[in-house]
Amino acid sequence: MELIHESAGKKLYRDGDKLVKTFDESYSKAGILNEALNQARVEETGLNIPKVRAVTVVDGRWALIWDFIEGETLESLMQKHPEKEDEYLNFFVDLQIRMSKEKVPLLGHLRDKMHAKISASAYPATVRYDLHMRLDGLPRHVKLCHGDFQPSNVIITKDGTPFIIDWSHATQGNGSADAARTYLIFKLQGKDALAEKYLNLFCTKTDTAIQYVQRILPIVAASQSVKGKPEEQEFLAKWVNVCDWQ
Ligand SMILES: Nc1ncnc2c1ncn2[C@@H]1O[C@H](COP(=O)(O)OP(=O)(O)O)[C@@H](O)[C@H]1O
Ligand SMILES: [Mg+2]
Numbered sequence: 001m002e003l004i005h006e007s008a009g010k011k012l013y014r015d016g017d018k019l020v021k022t023f024d025e026s027y028s029k030a031g032i033l034n035e036a037l038n039q040a041r042v043e044e045t046g047l048n049i050p051k052v053r054a055v056t057v058v059d060g061r062w063a064l065i066w067d068f069i070e071g072e073t074l075e076s077l078m079q080k081h082p083e084k085e086d087e088y089l090n091f092f093v094d095l096q097i098r099m100s101k102e103k104v105p106l107l108g109h110l111r112d113k114m115h116a117k118i119s120a121s122a123y124p125a126t127v128r129y130d131l132h133m134r135l136d137g138l139p140r141h142v143k144l145c146h147g148d149f150q151p152s153n154v155i156i157t158k159d160g161t162p163f164i165i166d167w168s169h170a171t172q173g174n175g176s177a178d179a180a181r182t183y184l185i186f187k188l189q190g191k192d193a194l195a196e197k198y199l200n201l202f203c204t205k206t207d208t209a210i211q212y213v214q215r216i217l218p219i220v221a222a223s224q225s226v227k228g229k230p231e232e233q234e235f236l237a238k239w240v241n242v243c244d245w246q
Contacts, residue, residue: 002014018066109171134216
């Protein structure tokens with residue numbers, strides 16, 4: 001097995017035509033099995049995603065086995081060809097919109113997940129109350145939401161077919177909340193110009209008011225604060241506290 005990627009507590013290997021994703025003890029069994037179950041559920045939509053092949057234990061670690069997708073991530077393509085940024089971003093937004101047209105009724109609801117995150121956040125009760133109210137005011141949709149839709153989670157094959165990977169945070173809910181989360185991810189990565197361009201493009205293509213997505217930002221920021229890195233907290237708090245004076 002060849003190690004191809006390493007991130008906090010996770011190691012990904014290639015084993016022929018299979019991808020082996022292993023987790024250390026910091027990941028709960030329920031969380032790992034949920035990632036496999038989400039992925040199996042999304043497989044039924046017919047979207048291009050790696051199929052689940054096995055759930056097993058490798059060297060004492062839980063391991064999820066997917067099809068290995070031969071190709072390059074959109075993130076890597078964007079780094080290599082900065083002159084094609086607009087083209088790639090266009091493709092990225094179209095893919096997100098296509099995904100959000102799918103329905104996966106057995107997935108958990110984004111609304112429930114966000115209420116739970118707000119409750120678990122360290123913000124004062126008054127701020128949490130505002131966030132819960134704001135979330136309750138959001139239209140209830142059942143669109144497929146990825147939860148971590150970003151260019152590193154899209155693999156483009158040689159013939160140009162996009163595969164969406166990494167479904168551990170998938171839910172059903174409001175598609176603009178999924179877009180708000182993508183915007184936040186770009187901002188946290190310091191890609192400010194890309195973030196603005198992304199949000200404008202998403203809003204234009206879906207005929208959504210920017211203010212509508214902006215109203216969701218304090219909620220996604222509060223959700224991120226629960227698991228977020230210490231160095232992100234100041235930035236997130238600024239977004240959450242917008243609630244105070246609006
Ligand atoms: N099925 C796959 N086929 C090929 N490469 C993959 C596959 N799954 C993941 N990768 C590669 O590993 C990287 C990390 O995988 P991912 O599942 O997104 O892990 P993480 O949860 O750490 O983000 C991806 O960006 C991609 O480069
Ligand atoms: Mg990923």
